[in-house]
Amino acid sequence: MESWLEFAKGPLFRLTFAIMLLGLIRIFMLDIWGIYKAYRKAGDKNMPWKLVLSRGLEWFFPVNRVARNRPFYSTFSTLFHIGLLVVPIFLYAHVKQWEKSIGISWITLPFDWAYWLTISTIVFAIALLMGRMFNKSSSFLSRKQDYLWPILLLIPFITGFVCAHLNVNPTYYQFFMLMHVLSGNLIFILIPFTKIAHCVLMPLSQVVCTIAWKFPPETDEAVCSTLNKKGAAV
Amino acid sequence: MNRVQNTKIILWLITGFAAAVGLNRFIFGLGATTNLxxxxxxxxxxxxxxxxxxxxxxxxxxxxxxxxxxxxxxxxxxxxxxxxxxxxxxxxxxxxxxxxxxxxxxxxxxxxxxxxxxxxxxxxxxxxxxxxxxxxxxxxxxxxxxxxxxxxxxxxxxxxxxxxxxxxxxxxxxxxxxxxxxxxxxxxxxxxxxxxxxxxxxxxxxxxxxxxxxxxxxxxxxxxxxxxxxxxxxxxxxxxxxxxxxxxxxxxxxxxxxxxxxxxxxxxxxxxxxxxxxxxxxxxxxxxxxxxxxxxxxxxxxxxxxxxxxxxxxxxxxxxxxxxxxxxxxxxxTPSWMEITISLGVVSAAALVFLFVIEHFNIWDLKPQDPESLPHTAPSFDYSSHAWLGTPDAASLTKFSLAFVLSFAVGMALMPEKKLHGKGIEEITVSRASGIERLLINGNKDDNLVEFPHKEHIARLGEDQCAQCHHLTLPRFIENSCWECHTNMYKPVDYFKHNWHASSSGANIKCDNCHVEGVQRESKSAKNCVDCHPKYDFNNARFIGSQKYFAISYTDAFHQLCVSCHFIKADELNKQNLTECKSCHKVKIHDQVAENLKWKTTLPHFNSVILPNIEKEKNQSEMSKDEKENINN
CATH class of the missing domain: 1.20.1630.10 (Formate dehydrogenase/DMSO reductase domain)
Structure with a gap:
């Protein structure tokens, strides 16, 4: 188990982390490239940039239109996101690992904060998952990956909590640590290729939506004729 | 896929792989990546x-x-x-x-x-x-x-x-x-x-x-x-x-x-x-x-x-x-695989730029075209993934960038860990000194040994003064030898062995047995050794830097111990030659070793190396009376 752990923390981590980092940069650049191409082809080049920006920023704030309709969901989601980002990045043990391998370190979470943030993330993730399962309109819209993602994200948080805060014997410790590292690696690989890519694509979403309405009115008919389905509904 | 696309994907794969190696070369240096x-x-x-x-x-x-x-x-x-x-x-x-x-x-x-x-x-x-x-x-x-x-x-x-x-x-x-x-x-x-x-x-x-x-x-x-x-x-x-x-x-x-x-x-x-x-x-x-x-x-x-x-x-x-x-x-x-990769990567990158330029500018009278990126090609699904990759030009960008990212990641994963952190100081596990009254200290076994008159030091310092040199820390030992903790010739070692303590195949101890509960687990918040090992005696021992859990190298341990004392004694006894290197390092090389060295000096690259003066071991019988007295003193 120790050598598996070494492998998962060393080569496997470098592989998955590089895929995540470059993969996110890649899809961001490809999106920008697509937007640029679409903008060049758009018939109406007057983009309401200010509106796009303000709408984009609106989505970053927890209190928005969704908060009015579904206050619990938006609060839980915000708190879940805070824990999801803050704990892995600022955890003392994680920062120490970075410092040991490449010599870079940054501020770390106090011990108690890390403890409560981890618990809150686990609780909110379960709450969100329940909400998705039992709310009719949510479950109607959900795909398989929407259920699998919260479960996958829970694994490193639970195993990490066991390793960092509970007193377990070395065999269990190593097992939980291996699960922690492997599930983390799996998440890294999947991020750029699944819906979690919204972590970098989010700021562009409003631009994409706006540009879609900027083509000439005949575009849909042209699409149909290209596909040999003249007269069909788009 | 056509020939041009396949070639380009291969070139992107090589370039991505080489980019990872190149990044490591600039972060960790030539020693970590080359065999130069x-x-x-x-x-x-x-x-x-x-x-x-x-x-x-x-x-x-x-x-x-x-x-x-x-x-x-x-x-x-x-x-x-x-x-x-x-x-x-x-x-x-x-x-x-x-x-x-x-x-x-x-x-x-x-x-x-x-x-x-x-x-x-x-x-x-x-x-x-x-x-x-x-x-x-x-x-x-x-x-x-x-x-x-x-x-x-x-x-x-x-x-x-x-x-x-x-x-x-x-x-x-x-x-x-x-x-x-x-x-x-x-x-x-x-x-x-x-x-x-x-x-x-x-x-x-x-x-x-x-x-x-x-x-x-x-x-x-x-x-x-x-x-x-x-x-x-x-x-x-x-x-x-x-x-x-x-x-x-x-x-x-x-x-x-x-x-x-x-x-x-x-x-x-x-x-x-x-x-x-x-x-x-x-x-x-x-x-x-x-x-x-x-x-x-x-x-x-x-x-x-x-x-x-x-x-x-x-x-x-x-x-x-x-x-x-x-x-x-x-x-x-022999060039390391990383050198070969970077060489290939530079060529591939140049080839990619060449292909880009000939496709986009008038190098030949008839511009060569990648058949899949022609503007009027019908958009198609990728057969392997059943995914729509976008319009032809966007589709090739998607494929090429994916090839680059994946091979870059594989390149990062394949970096040998030892190379990444540099070879650093050579790791030589020391061997214990031999002899009883007169110790032959030869940690790295290179026959450049130090002859240490142990019995005479006891006689000079006094029978009860072991702690002046020995730590007296390990249980079941009256006195512990240097090589037991200072196990490496030139490198400091972790004598506490955290991983061994926390391993199921080692001491098999839970975290909170040593670390204080509810506080960040680090060395500062851990218990002292004596709390678990009451037989360890730190009070009587010469102990430097115990809180760091590191034992300095074998060489440093001896130099710090012997040289500092020799300096004091040189002033006390007015014997200045006690502070000289040769007072301990009397180079004695056996005939066989000398023979080996002689053979080595015939190699061409050895001509530039200046060897130390080899003093052949003299038999006791050949020594003059003065020399014998000198050694005894």
Missing amino acids: TDSTPWGLWIGFDVMGGVALAAGGFVMTAIFYIMKREEFHPLVKPAVLTAFLGYMAVILGLLFDLGLPWNIWHMIIFWNPHSPLFEVGWCVMLYSAVLLLEFSPVPLEKYSRYAKIRNFLMKFRFVFVLLGIMLSTLHQSSLGSLFLIMPFKLHPLWYSNILPIQFFLSAVALGLMMVAFESLASHWLYKRKPETSLVEKLGKTVVWVLSIYLIVKIIDILAAGEITIVLNGSWESFVFISEIFISIIFPIIIFSVPKMRRNIKAQWIGSFMVVFGMVFNRINVGGLTMLSITGDSY
Whole structure:
């Protein structure tokens, strides 16, 4: 188990982390490239940039239109996101690992904060998952990956909590640590290729939506004729 | 997928892989990525990327000379690709050089700090000036596409002839000055490759290589894009290259004969084998292929002939640039896989830029096109993933960037951990001292030992003074020996062994047994050793830096202990020779070891090493009375 752990923390981590980092940069650049191409082809080049920006920023704030309709969901989601980002990045043990391998370190979470943030993330993730399962309109819209993602994200948080805060014997410790590292690696690989890519694509979403309405009115008919389905509904 | 797309994906994969290795080279340094040493500082990167890259770029000056000066108009279609290759070749050289330079950020120094006596100064300036000239020479081609740059383009076109002349001049100078670089190392280069006329040989071979590189590119683009082959032009190039190669061969033969080195050619050593195969591959076979008219016209023969010249001449540059120096220096150097990757990566990146430029600008009269990225191709699904990758141009971007990202990640994963953190200090586990009354301390077993009169130290210091030297910490030992904790000759070691304590196969202890509960788990918040090991006696022991859980190296431990005491005693007893190194390090080497060293000194690379004075061990009986007394005192 120790050598598996070494492998998962060393080569496997470098592989998955590089895929995540470059993969996110890649899809961001490809999106920008697509937007640029679409903008060049758009018939109406007057983009309401200010509106796009303000709408984009609106989505970053927890209190928005969704908060009015579904206050619990938006609060839980915000708190879940805070824990999801803050704990892995600022955890003392994680920062120490970075410092040991490449010599870079940054501020770390106090011990108690890390403890409560981890618990809150686990609780909110379960709450969100329940909400998705039992709310009719949510479950109607959900795909398989929407259920699998919260479960996958829970694994490193639970195993990490066991390793960092509970007193377990070395065999269990190593097992939980291996699960922690492997599930983390799996998440890294999947991020750029699944819906979690919204972590970098989010700021562009409003631009994409706006540009879609900027083509000439005949575009849909042209699409149909290209596909040999003249007269069909788009 | 078609041929162009497949080739490009392979090139992107190699480039991505090399980018990961390159990143590590710049973060962790040359030691972590290469097998270069102080005696072999020039390896694959210099031999292949720099020397080979410059030679491959020779097509630029050869073709411009043929077209502009000799006015051979029929070669017009080959001039632009040749200049492009030259430009990209030089860019690759500069990139390769940046990897190889120990302090690459100082590359601008040669502009300000002149050293006109250095051949490298000439080489550096030639590369810089010629790259600039090539950029000016080539830039009208891409500028042609944009009407807003018409003024700049017209201005450049006006002075085109000046650039061409400057280019030919600088390139001629540079090709030969790479040869003169090696004139200053007659004792390092193997005699078969060393010659007083090395600059002339380099220039001649560069002309031949330049011609054949242009031919090779024409053939490769014909294969890749299914263009109409330029058979007649390649045939004419082949005809010319026969003459150049013949002159080169004659010069080489005369040089070997005049230097009286014909016996070395035939002596059957690996160098002679390399030399003969180089001559056959780069000169004799191509001469045969291109002098028979029927073969010269055959496209397959053209492929083989041009590839042989390109391969053979680059092989020659690798031989001169370092490979044949190994027989003189006696080093064993094999390029690490990371060096090979970076060399391939530089070539792939240059090839990708080449393909991009020929697809987007008017290099040939008929622009070659990637059939899948034509604007009117119907959008299609990717068969392997059943995913729609977007419009044709977006689809290739998606594929290529994915190839780059994946191979970059694999490159990061394959980095050997030890290389990543540097080899650092050599790890030598020490062996314990032998003897009872008189200890022979020889931790790394190199027979440069220290003879330590233990019994006499006890007699001088007193029987109850063990703790002056010994830590007296380990249980079940009356006194513990140095090697038990200071286990490494030159490196500090973790004598606490955290991983062993926390491992199920070791002590199998839970975290909170040592760490305080509810606080960050780190060494500061952990319990002391004595809390679990009450028999450990720290109070009576000489103990330095116990809180760090590190035992200093075996060498440091002895030096700190013995030297500090010897300094005090030297003043007390007024015996200044106690502070000298030789008071403990009485080098005694056994006959067998001396014999081994004698054999080693016959190796050529040992000539530069100054060995310490070997004092042969004298038998006790041979010692004079004074000497015996000296030792006893």
